[in-house]
Structure formats: C-alpha cells, structure tokens
Amino acid sequence: MPDDPISNDSTNPHFEQLRVASSTLSARRRRLLQLGFGSAALPFLDLPLRVAAGAQPGMRFPLLAASSEDRVRVPEGYHVQMLYAWGDPVSDAPGFRGDAGNSAAEQAEQAGMHHDGMHFFPFVRHGQPSSTHGLLCVNHEYTDEGLLHPDGMADWSPAKTLKSQHAHGVSVIEVELAGSARDLAWRVLRPSAYARRITARTPMRIDGPAAGAAAMRTRDDRRGNVVFGTLANCAMGVTPWGTYLSCEENFNACFNGLDQPTAAQKRYGLRARGAGMRWHEHDRRFDLASEPNEANRFGWVVEIDPWNPASVPVKHTALGRFKHEGAMLTLAGDRRVVVYMGDDEAFEYLYKYVSRDRFDAGKAVGGSLLAIGTLHVARFGADGRGHWIALQHGQNGLTEVNGFADQADILIRTRQAADLVGATKMDRPEWLAVHPGSGEVYCSLTNNRQRVDVDAANPRRGNVYGHIIRWREDGGDAAAGSFGWDLFVLGGDPQHADPEQRGNIRGDAFGSPDGLWFDRDGRLWIATDVSGSAMHRGDFARLGNNQLLVADVVSGEVRRFLTGPRGCEITGPTATPDGRNLFINVQHPGELPGGRSDPTRPLAGSGWPASQFANVTGGRPRSATIVVRRDDGGIVGA
Ligand code: FEO
Ligand code: CA
Ligand code: CA
Ligand code: CA
Secondary structure, three states: OOOOOOOOOOOOOEHHHHHHHHHHHHHHHHHHHHHOOOOOOOOOOOOOOOOOOOOOOOOOOOOOOOOOOOOOEOOOOEEEEEEEEOOOEOOOOOOOOOOOOOOHHHHOOEOOOOEEEEEEEEEEEOOEEEEEEEEEEEEEOOOOHHHHOOOOOOOOOHHHHHHHHHOOEEEEEEEEEEOOOOOOEEEEOOOOOOOEEEOOOOEEEEEOOOOOOHHHOOOOOOOOOEEEOOOOEEEEEEOOOOOEEEEEOOHHHHOEOEOOOOHHHHHOOOOEOOOOOOHHHOOHHHEOOOOHHHHHHOOOEEEEOOOOOOOOOEEEHHHOOOOEEEEEEEEOOOOEEEEEEEEOOEEEOEEEEEEEEEOOOOOOOOHHHHOOEEEEEEEEOOOOEEEEEEOOOOOOOOOHHHOOOOHHHHHHOHHHHHHHOOOOEEEOEEEEEEOOOOOOEEEEEOOEOOOOOOOOOOOOOOEOOOEEEEEEEHHHOOOOOEEEEEEEEEOEOOOOOOHHHOOOOEEOOEOOEEEEEEOOOOOEEEEEOOOOOOOOOHHHOOOOOOEEEEEOOOOOEEEEEEEOOOOOEEEEEEEOOOOOOEEEEEEOOOOOOOOOOOOOOOOOOOOOOOOOOOOOOOOOOOOEEEEEEEOOOOOOOO
C-alpha cells in the first residue's frame, strides 16, 4: 500500500542516530554475540528445539540470478507449483472468474486478495505431526479495487463495498500432498469441514483491558466487546496451543469521512476525507464522522482457532493497538508467553508483550495468556544495549496527569503511550523471527524514505535499502527487561555509485527486507517488498523483481533462492514440519507505481499466474500461495 504520511512528531531518538554512534562498538559487540550466552529452550509444539546456537545450517542450492521475468524462478533442482490463488474456492464454492465477475457472496467463500502471512498447521498422526496433510491459514492483506470488480471503482455501490470487505481477512484451507512419485503435488481438499473464510464482517470477541471501554463502544455494540471482522491482515504468529494470530496493519485505509481529524486520529493515520477506500459510503461503520469509535476496534492482533470452524476469533487488546505487522511468539525461561511485535510505519516502534501466567502444555487453550500481561516498548542505546519499557498505567509517567486515564486508554492509544515513555523510532519494523537454537531475535526494518540527519554537516539520504537488526535478551530469557543488540545486515547494492548505499551483504544483493522466518534448521529466510514505484529504477535498477533469500546467520552469507513475477512482493514463507515443502505467498503481482490497477488494462503489470501455469484461470493477475519442493524430495534450502 502507498506509504502514509509520517504521524510520529515526537522528539524521541531515532535508531539511525544510535546505529551510527555505535558503529565503532559493533566489532566488539559482534564477538560477544558470536560467543553466545546460554539460552532457554523454546518448546514449540511444532518446532522442537533441534539446533545448536552456533550450528551452520548449510545452504548448498545453486546460485540464482536476479530477474525481471513474469514468472517465479527457483534454483536448478527445485520446482514450484500453484496452490491457492485469489478467487479459488476455500471449499465447494464457485471458481474464479477472470473478468472479476464473481459476486460478493461468492467472494466470501473464495480466497481473498493480497495473500500475506501464513502458517501450516499439521494434522497429527500416531503422535507425529504430518508433513503431507494440514490446515493452511492465509492472510489477505488488502484489496486492489481496480482488479476486484470488472469496472473497478466506477459506480461505487453497496455490492462493491461488500465484495471488498469479503476480500480482506483470513482463509483456512485443508491441504494435502498426494499423487504418485511422478505427479506428487499439493492440492486444496474440497469440500473440507475445516475450510473457512474470515472476513471484514465475521463476528469476533474483544478481550483484554480495553474490552468494554467507552472508546470501544459503538451503536452496533453498546458493550464494546464484540466487533464485526478483521481487515488489513498483514503478518502473523502461531501459539504453542495450536492457534493462529493474524495482525491488523493498515486498518486506517479502510476508514474515511472525516472533515477535521483530531490529533489522536492523525496519530493513527486517519486522515481528512479524500482519496482512499469508499466503504464508508455504504457502511456507516467505516464513516468516522458517523461512528468515530469503530476505528478503535481495529489495529489489534486476532487469535483464530483453525481447528474449530465454528470458533469465534478473539481480538487481544493486551497486545496493543498499532499497525501490527506480525506477532512472533516464544516462551520465557519460566514459560511465560512472550510476543514480539512491530508497528510498520516510518518512525514507529518495536514492542514486546509478556504474559502474567505461564504456558501449560497440559491445558488445551491459551486462556488468559494473551489477555493478561504487560506490553513493553523498546528503547535502544548507542552502547549496544537496549531496554523494554512497560506501558502500564501508573508506571513510567503513564498517569492521568499525562493524559492516560487507565490501561484501556494506554492500549487504545499505544503509539502515544510509547511516545511519552521515550521509545526509539525505527525504520518501519516488519517481520520478526526467533532463532530456534540461540533465541536471538531478528527484525527486518524495511526502509525509511525520510532523512534522519545524524550530523548536520553531512546530510544523509533516508534508509534506502533497509536493514535487519538482532538482539539477545539478557540471560537468554525472552522475558528479560534488557538486551544486547547488533546489526545483522545492511541492505544495499554493492555496485552502487554511492558507497553509503552499498550495504554490507555477503552474497546476493537485496533491499526492503520484509518477511523473516527461521526454518527448523536455523536458516533465516528473507522475503523482500520493494515497492512498485521503486523497483527496476534508480537505486533498485540492478536488484530485479522481489525475491526470497536465505541467510546463514553464523557466517552471514546470503543467497537468493527465488525470484517473483513482475510487480509482486514475496511474503509468508513457512514449511511443513519435515522442511520438504515450502509455502510462499506471491502478493500483488503486476502492481504498478501508484498502487491501484486500471480495470480497462488489468494485465498491464503482469499476467501471472496464468503466464506461468497453464491450468490457472487468467484475465487478471492474482495473488497466490505457491509450494516449492526439491526434485529429489529433500529439505528445501539445504
Ligand atoms: Fe503489510 Fe508491513 O507489510
Ligand atoms: Ca510486510
Ligand atoms: Ca507490501
Ligand atoms: Ca512491506
């Protein structure tokens, strides 16, 4: 989506100022990190600890060149298959119509648009997780109205509003690897008793300290604890009790109708009436003039039980309200639940939630674990240290005197609370990943076009290519109050004329890191999201289409594994427990500078996936889930 204007005008320090000031310290710090301090085991149900902290996972696949082709490319010895594209039925609904002629009711039973975060939940057979049969949860981040309707936004109507709302949310599909050795392939099982679409209209419960608060009440929900739908579903998380977390990111784009936004509304990107989504014209929930509190009910983390299609999703207000990218869950040494989260906007912050209670594998559900706990925000120091500051009413200046009435108020206005406690401004935190052996946390900071001058005499450009930082919690305990941080890699183009823009990548060049995911062997997968307006020109002229890379975090080597079709971003990497099937989302193939497609020229930017897969309905570019396997059936990326 196009960048929002900067909404953080606090005077808090910016990470870049610390990074430059600390560069002389970084060699010493890197040695400290390499030595490794002890770490607690992370007993994920689906990811048993199996990696030694310093073990190198190996990545011996052949090199792959950057690409501008309108197809997905993978290294020799690998193949790729189509699984689930926008408009495909989740179960037994009608199929996709290439002229976008599917109705709103059909869209509610089909894959939404703009696939993003995703996770494979295996069925368990004889006590072992299956790597051939599972449920796939897929986020649908936003809509391109130019492709969603045959004539785009012309004659905007209630039916178009409804179809657009049905194209947001989450899919739960049942998938299986089947066939003979020669034609082994993944397929969506239809019909399936598990299949489900969750949309911007699905009823869900609100829990945690903000549930029931006055600012959460609307005409449709006078108690402030029930909300219709989830939207702008970006990245994700997984709980050890087997549920899926879907995160609401650019929710502000779905609201409209204001004449004069308040300062509080501006802080969350809610702008004065103008260009944007037009849901508000036919659904007063999204008309801020009519229902100002509805926007307070979005921007949360939503928990979904994929195993129970009748379950009511829950919005967990204890995890804060902001433009949530993902929710990376791990366990502290004492088995409290820890969730790392980023707020993806320029100059926004990094957060960590710690539960009050401990995870008990004997209990079937999470219960209070995501409802009662403490949210913290990160403050980085130039000395390579950092601290987590509690966003708790009565602490750190978060009191009535400073404008925070209670804990609900702090959570609904998480950004303002973080401003007040002096959190460190970051360059758009996207995905987070926890190393399965060392417990080190990695975070991609995708880029920041705004200039941050460290030294007035030497003006710098913004953070053009992004970077990946990492930190290690003190004592190796995820619940610790402080940590040591380091820069893992600076994106860049090693051939750039400006030495400042060359980065420090050991291996294949990339920019705008976004998706991050550790596989079971400790390979770090990096998915990129260079915007359509930057791709193939200027700083990004040599970097090609968006791509998926693999990093060895011990040696620092980075190797390109996959290149996407034109105009897409690559996102959502996840695998079966055996590591032999890698699921990836190709989002917004064909996206042009500016974002919204022209319905009279739907194929102007890309014809994918029909351009690559003969059996796929074309007519429009379609976001899709694909699967990559090795020809010999081996572990992907090894
Ligand atoms: Fe939805 Fe920040 O990417
Ligand atoms: Ca992202
Ligand atoms: Ca994106
Ligand atoms: Ca992004």
